[in-house]
Amino acid sequence: MPDTALRFICDSMLGRLAKSLRMLGFDTLYTHCLTPQQLVQLSMEQQRIILTRRSACMQSSPTVSCIYIRSNDPDEQLRQVIAASGIVKALIRPFTICLSCNVPLTGLAKEAAAGRVPDYVFTTVDNFAACNACGRVYWKGTHYANMEDRMKKIMV
Ligand SMILES: [Zn+2]
Structure with a gap:
Protein backbone atom coordinates (compact mmCIF):
# COMPACT_ATOMS: atom_id res chain seq x y z
CA MET A 1 0.00 0.00 0.00
CA ILE A 92 -7.53 13.44 11.77
CA ARG A 93 -6.44 11.18 14.59
CA PRO A 94 -6.30 13.39 17.66
CA PHE A 95 -3.74 12.69 20.35
CA THR A 96 -1.87 9.88 18.61
CA ILE A 97 1.47 11.72 18.43
CA CYS A 98 3.56 13.17 21.26
CA LEU A 99 3.32 16.97 21.16
CA SER A 100 6.94 17.30 22.26
CA CYS A 101 8.70 14.46 20.45
CA ASN A 102 6.61 13.92 17.31
CA VAL A 103 6.62 10.13 17.81
CA PRO A 104 3.52 7.90 17.86
CA LEU A 105 1.93 7.30 21.26
CA THR A 106 1.31 3.78 22.51
CA GLY A 107 -1.65 2.64 24.59
CA LEU A 108 -1.06 2.54 28.32
CA ALA A 109 -3.00 0.19 30.61
CA LYS A 110 -4.89 2.01 33.35
CA GLU A 111 -2.88 0.25 36.08
CA ALA A 112 0.34 1.46 34.44
CA ALA A 113 -0.89 5.06 34.54
CA ALA A 114 -1.18 4.97 38.33
CA GLY A 115 1.24 7.43 39.88
CA ARG A 116 2.00 8.98 36.49
CA VAL A 117 -1.14 11.10 36.28
CA PRO A 118 -2.95 13.23 38.89
CA ASP A 119 -5.24 11.23 41.20
CA TYR A 120 -8.41 12.93 39.98
CA VAL A 121 -7.51 11.96 36.43
CA PHE A 122 -6.76 8.37 37.36
CA THR A 123 -10.14 7.94 39.02
CA THR A 124 -12.15 9.49 36.18
CA VAL A 125 -10.30 8.41 33.02
CA ASP A 126 -9.93 4.85 31.66
CA ASN A 127 -7.93 5.31 28.48
CA PHE A 128 -4.36 6.49 28.53
CA ALA A 129 -1.52 6.68 26.03
CA ALA A 130 2.14 7.33 26.60
CA CYS A 131 5.18 8.55 24.70
CA ASN A 132 8.00 6.04 24.88
CA ALA A 133 10.55 8.74 24.13
CA CYS A 134 9.80 11.29 26.87
CA GLY A 135 7.46 9.30 29.12
CA ARG A 136 4.65 11.82 29.01
CA VAL A 137 1.19 10.35 29.56
CA TYR A 138 -1.81 11.57 27.56
CA TRP A 139 -5.53 11.24 28.16
CA LYS A 140 -8.71 12.83 26.87
CA GLY A 141 -8.89 15.73 29.29
CA THR A 142 -9.17 19.49 29.08
CA HIS A 143 -6.69 19.76 26.21
CA TYR A 144 -8.73 17.31 24.22
CA ALA A 145 -11.99 19.21 24.80
CA ASN A 146 -10.30 22.50 23.89
CA MET A 147 -8.94 20.99 20.71
CA GLU A 148 -12.38 19.64 19.74
CA ASP A 149 -13.92 23.09 20.27
CA ARG A 150 -11.20 24.69 18.21
CA MET A 151 -11.66 22.18 15.38
CA LYS A 152 -15.41 22.82 15.31
CA LYS A 153 -14.67 26.47 14.61
CA ILE A 154 -11.97 25.74 12.06
CA MET A 155 -13.57 22.90 10.08
CA VAL A 156 -16.97 24.25 9.16
ZN1 LIG B 1 7.35 12.53 23.93
Missing part, protein backbone atom coordinates in the same frame (compact mmCIF):
# COMPACT_ATOMS: atom_id res chain seq x y z
CA PRO A 2 1.46 3.39 -0.91
CA ASP A 3 2.30 5.66 1.97
CA THR A 4 -0.06 8.56 1.54
CA ALA A 5 0.08 9.94 5.06
CA LEU A 6 0.43 13.69 5.17
CA ARG A 7 3.67 14.78 6.77
CA PHE A 8 4.85 18.30 7.42
CA ILE A 9 7.94 20.26 8.29
CA CYS A 10 7.62 23.72 9.84
CA ASP A 11 10.08 26.56 9.76
CA SER A 12 11.28 28.08 13.02
CA MET A 13 8.47 30.65 13.10
CA LEU A 14 5.71 28.07 13.23
CA GLY A 15 6.18 26.18 16.49
CA ARG A 16 2.58 26.61 17.56
CA LEU A 17 1.29 25.39 14.24
CA ALA A 18 3.58 22.35 14.49
CA LYS A 19 2.07 21.46 17.88
CA SER A 20 -1.46 21.89 16.57
CA LEU A 21 -0.74 19.51 13.69
CA ARG A 22 0.79 16.95 16.05
CA MET A 23 -2.29 17.27 18.24
CA LEU A 24 -4.37 16.28 15.22
CA GLY A 25 -2.12 13.27 14.62
CA PHE A 26 0.10 14.53 11.80
CA ASP A 27 3.80 13.75 11.78
CA THR A 28 5.30 17.26 11.87
CA LEU A 29 8.99 18.10 12.13
CA TYR A 30 9.92 21.30 13.85
CA THR A 31 13.28 22.44 15.13
CA HIS A 32 14.70 25.88 15.76
CA CYS A 33 17.84 25.68 13.77
CA LEU A 34 17.10 24.44 10.26
CA THR A 35 18.42 26.47 7.36
CA PRO A 36 16.10 26.90 4.37
CA GLN A 37 18.34 24.43 2.49
CA GLN A 38 17.94 21.81 5.24
CA LEU A 39 14.20 22.41 5.26
CA VAL A 40 14.03 21.69 1.54
CA GLN A 41 16.34 18.69 1.83
CA LEU A 42 14.27 17.07 4.60
CA SER A 43 11.10 17.84 2.73
CA MET A 44 12.34 15.94 -0.32
CA GLU A 45 13.93 13.04 1.58
CA GLN A 46 10.93 12.42 3.83
CA GLN A 47 8.18 13.67 1.53
CA ARG A 48 7.09 16.40 3.88
CA ILE A 49 5.12 19.49 2.97
CA ILE A 50 7.01 22.60 3.99
CA LEU A 51 5.06 25.14 6.02
CA THR A 52 6.81 28.46 6.09
CA ARG A 53 6.32 32.12 6.86
CA ARG A 54 9.28 32.96 4.62
CA SER A 55 8.35 33.36 1.01
CA ALA A 56 11.95 32.84 -0.13
CA CYS A 57 11.55 29.14 0.52
CA MET A 58 8.88 28.94 -2.16
CA GLN A 59 11.31 29.79 -4.90
CA SER A 60 13.98 27.33 -3.91
CA SER A 61 12.67 24.47 -6.01
CA PRO A 62 9.60 23.87 -8.11
CA THR A 63 9.49 20.19 -7.08
CA VAL A 64 9.13 20.86 -3.37
CA SER A 65 5.67 21.06 -1.87
CA CYS A 66 5.49 24.16 0.17
CA ILE A 67 2.67 26.15 1.75
CA TYR A 68 3.41 29.77 2.40
CA ILE A 69 1.57 30.63 5.62
CA ARG A 70 0.05 34.08 5.32
CA SER A 71 -1.44 34.75 8.74
CA ASN A 72 0.00 35.28 12.21
CA ASP A 73 -3.18 33.98 13.79
CA PRO A 74 -2.84 30.32 14.94
CA ASP A 75 -6.40 29.36 13.98
CA GLU A 76 -6.07 31.01 10.60
CA GLN A 77 -2.75 29.22 10.02
CA LEU A 78 -4.30 25.86 10.82
CA ARG A 79 -7.30 26.62 8.63
CA GLN A 80 -4.98 27.43 5.73
CA VAL A 81 -2.98 24.19 6.12
CA ILE A 82 -6.15 22.10 6.35
CA ALA A 83 -7.55 23.67 3.19
CA ALA A 84 -4.31 23.67 1.20
CA SER A 85 -3.20 20.13 2.04
CA GLY A 86 -6.60 18.48 1.72
CA ILE A 87 -7.01 17.43 5.34
CA VAL A 88 -10.50 16.04 5.93
CA LYS A 89 -12.01 14.87 9.21
CA ALA A 90 -11.36 11.20 8.41
CA LEU A 91 -7.60 11.86 8.32
